[in-house]
Amino acid sequence: MTITETPTITDETNGVPTAKLFGTIAKMKENGDLAAFRFSAKNEWIEGTASASTIHEWYGAGAEHAHVEEFRFAADHPTLGHGHGPTPQEYVLHALAACITAGIATGAAARGIELTKVSSILSADIDVRGVLGIDADIRKGFSEVRVDFDVQADAEPEVIDALIASATKYSAVFDMLTSPTVVNVGHALR
Amino acid sequence: MNPTRTTDVVVIGGGQAGLAMSQCLTVQSIDHVVLERGDTANSWRTERWDSLRLLTPNWLARLPGWSYRGDDPDGYMSATEVAAHLDAYRISISAPIRTGVEVIRITSTGGRHVVETNDGPWSARAVVMATGASSNPHVPGVAGDVPGHIQHVTPIGYRNPSQLAEGGVLVVGASASGLQIADELSRSGMEVTLAVGDHVRLPRTYRGMDIHWWMDTIGQLDERYDEVDDLDRARRLPSLQLIGSPERRDLDLTTVARNGVALAGRLVGRSGNRAQFSGSFANMCTSADLKERRLLDRLDEYAASHGLDAELGEATRPSPTASSPPLLETDLRSINTIVWATGFRPAYPWLDADLLDHKGRLVHDGGVLPVPGLYALGLPFMRRRKSSFLDGVGPDATDIAEHLVGHLAHDIAHSNI
Numbered sequence: 001m002t003i004t005e006t007p008t009i010t011d012e013t014n015g016v017p018t019a020k021l022f023g024t025i026a027k028m029k030e031n032g033d034l035a036a037f038r039f040s041a042k043n044e045w046i047e048g049t050a051s052a053s054t055i056h057e058w059y060g061a062g063a064e065h066a067h068v069e070e071f072r073f074a075a076d077h078p079t080l081g082h083g084h085g086p087t088p089q090e091y092v093l094h095a096l097a098a099c100i101t102a103g104i105a106t107g108a109a110a111r112g113i114e115l116t117k118v119s120s121i122l123s124a125d126i127d128v129r130g131v132l133g134i135d136a137d138i139r140k141g142f143s144e145v146r147v148d149f150d151v152q153a154d155a156e157p158e159v160i161d162a163l164i165a166s167a168t169k170y171s172a173v174f175d176m177l178t179s180p181t182v183v184n185v186g187h188a189l190r
Numbered sequence: 191m192n193p194t195r196t197t198d199v200v201v202i203g204g205g206q207a208g209l210a211m212s213q214c215l216t217v218q219s220i221d222h223v224v225l226e227r228g229d230t231a232n233s234w235r236t237e238r239w240d241s242l243r244l245l246t247p248n249w250l251a252r253l254p255g256w257s258y259r260g261d262d263p264d265g266y267m268s269a270t271e272v273a274a275h276l277d278a279y280r281i282s283i284s285a286p287i288r289t290g291v292e293v294i295r296i297t298s299t300g301g302r303h304v305v306e307t308n309d310g311p312w313s314a315r316a317v318v319m320a321t322g323a324s325s326n327p328h329v330p331g332v333a334g335d336v337p338g339h340i341q342h343v344t345p346i347g348y349r350n351p352s353q354l355a356e357g358g359v360l361v362v363g364a365s366a367s368g369l370q371i372a373d374e375l376s377r378s379g380m381e382v383t384l385a386v387g388d389h390v391r392l393p394r395t396y397r398g399m400d401i402h403w404w405m406d407t408i409g410q411l412d413e414r415y416d417e418v419d420d421l422d423r424a425r426r427l428p429s430l431q432l433i434g435s436p437e438r439r440d441l442d443l444t445t446v447a448r449n450g451v452a453l454a455g456r457l458v459g460r461s462g463n464r465a466q467f468s469g470s471f472a473n474m475c476t477s478a479d480l481k482e483r484r485l486l487d488r489l490d491e492y493a494a495s496h497g498l499d500a501e502l503g504e505a506t507r508p509s510p511t512a513s514s515p516p517l518l519e520t521d522l523r524s525i526n527t528i529v530w531a532t533g534f535r536p537a538y539p540w541l542d543a544d545l546l547d548h549k550g551r552l553v554h555d556g557g558v559l560p561v562p563g564l565y566a567l568g569l570p571f572m573r574r575r576k577s578s579f580l581d582g583v584g585p586d587a588t589d590i591a592e593h594l595v596g597h598l599a600h601d602i603a604h605s606n607i
Contacts, residue, residue: 032548158480158487165477169470178469179458 016109024061034061049077050084089142093122095173097147103167108153113163117152145177192310197223198598200305200314204230204287206253206276207320207568207583212285213254214591220598222314224287225307231276233325237346238269241374243434245366246402250581253279254588264400266434272580293540298561301601306540315601316563316594319538323569323578326537329530330362335460341527345371348529351378357526358382360465362457364389365428368531369441373433375529376451383520384446385467387456391431391478391511394438396489398503401432408492411576412585415556418571425571428533440508443475447513454517464519471516479510536569557590563597565590 012018028035037060043053052074057066074085097120108115124145130138151160168174199215201208204226215222229235244251249263251272256279260271267275280287288309295306296317305312327344341355345367351374361372364386376382392401405411418424433441447453455468486507493499538545538552545561547553556573557566566572567590568583576582 158483161476162480162484165473165480168473169477174470174473178455180461180466 013109013112014105014115016106018106018109021106021110036060046074046084047082049081051075052084089124089126092142092173092177093124093145096145096171096177097122099171099173100147100149100164100167103171104149104151104163107163107167107170108155111159111163113153113155113159115151115153117150120147120149122147142177194304194311194313195223196313197221198314199223199316199318199594200225200303200312201318201320202293202305203227203320203322203568204280204285204289205233205320205322205568206231206580207322207587208287208318209276209279209283209285210253210583210587211318211320211567211590212287213256213279213283214587215594216283216285217254218591218595220591220595222286223312224285225291225293225305225312226287226289227292229289230280230287231273233322234269234273234276237325239345239348239371239374240350242269242370243267244272244580245430245432245434246579246581247400247434250402250406250579251275252581252584254584256282265436295540296542296564298542298564301563303563315598316565318565318567318590318594320567321536321538323536324534326535327530328533328535330457330532332457332459333528333530336465336528337463337522340522340525343527343529345529345531351375351380354380355526358520358524359527359529360385360457360520360522360525361529361531363387363428363531363533364431364443365531365533366430366432368529369431369443369446370433371529371531372451373441373446373449376446376449381452381524382450383452383454383517383525384443385454385457385465386443386471386474386516387428387468388474389428389431389443389478391442391482391508392485393482393508394432394435394440396486397493397505400438401430404489404492406581408489411574411579411582413575415571415573415577418575421571424575425569427570442508442511444509444512452517452520453513454520460522461519463522465522465525466519467517469518471513475511475513482508557586558593563601565594 037058039058041053041055043051045051052072054070054072055067056070057064059065073091075088075091076082076084076086078087101118101120104118105115122145124142126142127138129135130140149164151164153160155163198220199222201211201215201222201224204224208224208226209230212222212224226232243266246266247264248258248260248267251258251267258275259278290309292308293305294308297304297306301315303314303317305314305317325346327346329342329344333342343354348371354375358381359375360383361368361375362385364384368384372382372384394401396404415421431442433439443453453471455471455474457465458468459466490505493502535550536552545553545559545564552566552569553560554566557569559565567586568578570578572578573586573589574582577586
């Protein structure tokens with residue numbers, strides 16, 4: 001059975017359902033199996049350097065689930081493509097910002113801090129001679145990523161700094177970018 | 191083999207915790223024996239490096255019925271001096287210690303606990319495991335995945351730089367042990383890389399006073415295990431980045447980097463000949479700097495609210511951690527030794543596995559195990575933030591003795607029915 005979650009806006013801090021959050025943590029401490037999640041995406045080539053991913057179903061907390069709708073994201077190449085979307089690398093920046101920002105919102109809610117603004121500007125450097133195979137000594141991915149947050153809340157500046165540092169430390173995407181991940185790419189869908 | 195001997199309480203371990211427990215039991219006139227695998231204060235004699243000094247000043251070495259008697263209360267004892275301090279304590283309290291006794295197994299049935307040892311069994315109504323928190327170094331799995339030419343050393347086996355092979359050294363872990371060892375190796379001229387994960391940064395002194403004086407004065411060391419928000423996290427907190435030195439110098443990432451130690455993020459894996467480090471270094475440093483600033487703010491608030499500002503020195507704050515960009519990888523062919531300063535995991539090979547949780551940790555409530563009559567002592571944040579400190583085990587021993595007296599009384603009342 002697939003459960004479709006309807007998002008409800010609660011009147012709790014920052015719109016984060018803290019009671020549910022703490023309840024979930026307590027349940028997962030009891031039963032580690034509930035913490036096993038699996039995310040998936042489907043991707044389809046469009047034309048040229050463009051493709052689009054659709055994201056709908058996911059597994060977690062012991063059951064199959066689905067987002068309220070099938071979300072679609074197209075990506076393309078900045079110079080060789082035809083403008084179907086931003087580059088895949090830019091999606092990585094979006095993923096990082098979204099992940100840390102969610103952590104700031106939940107972290108603030110858990111501490112009873114009301115947020116009025118969370119915005120961030122991201123930039124990342126890449127030497128494309130790596131991906132183009134011009135120089136084998138140049139790495140293909142980003143050489144450095146910078147994230148600058150502007151967080152406004154009813155808290156001291158250093159509490160906000162701590163909130164950002166902690167959200168970063170506990171961010172899944174930050175972890176995936178800063179530590180190696182096993183990635184197996186095959187040709188199973190024949 | 192000796193026949194079974196009987197006593198009220200068996201205390202396992204003759205270090206600071208076991209001796210403090212013995213003193214508390216003697217005061218209560220409870221018959222007991224202290225079983226020690228080596229000699230009194232064994233770890234301090236045999237498992238510490240040559241230059242090691244306590245992180246806490248000498249006056250902060252109070253034990254039930256004992257205190258520092260030397261002429262340098264603000265200094266920091268060497269491991270040998272700690273052993274002598276504990277030996278003098280043992281004599282002063284006439285601790286009934288048996289040395290060279292290894293515990294093999296504890297079996298609990300019908301309110302009695304049989305402690306099997308290499309010297310024959312003991313039967314007791316209660317057992318206190320006071321075997322310490324720093325005897326079983328934890329080495330992460332990646333250790334088994336590095337090239338075979340590399341020698342592995344833990345803080346327990348490390349003595350001095352001359353013991354290591356020539357060539358590069360990778361020190362993994364930047365708490366007190368890792369940072370001190372990296373500092374010593376680099377001062378001796380070796381090429382040192384330090385892998386840095388979560389760490390707790392503090393200045394040796396603040397406003398002219400030792401940082402431990404501050405933490406003792408504001409009551410931070412007395413924070414109880416049932417008062418903190420996240421006990422699990424508090425118990426896993428790495429040791430403070432400090433060193434006990436005659437000149438009371440600071441030791442942090444900035445100082446070791448200045449002396450030539452190459453800093454890297456947390457060690458996360460190996461790929462080919464390369465050790466890989468996490469890119470989270472900057473965030474780790476930011477977190478540590480923030481926490482340090484928060485504690486120093488707390489100290490300033492305390493000083494102001496207690497009218498101490500006039501007596502204390504100027505509030506000079508440490509600079510934020512400064513480093514050149516951290517390494518993301520290093521070639522393991524140029525590393526000949528890895529020092530695993532990656533913490534300790536107490537081990538209880540003599541206990542039933544069902545007394546441990548799924549991660550092999552002892553299940554206890556402030557040192558009281560679920561099996562009546564079984565106790566632990568000396569573990570990190572067991573009942574207080576200072577539980578595993580030389581100065582901190584005493585109050586825990588007093589608490590455990592009180593619980594134990596209740597247990598023995600209940601036990602007698604029960605057996606009389």
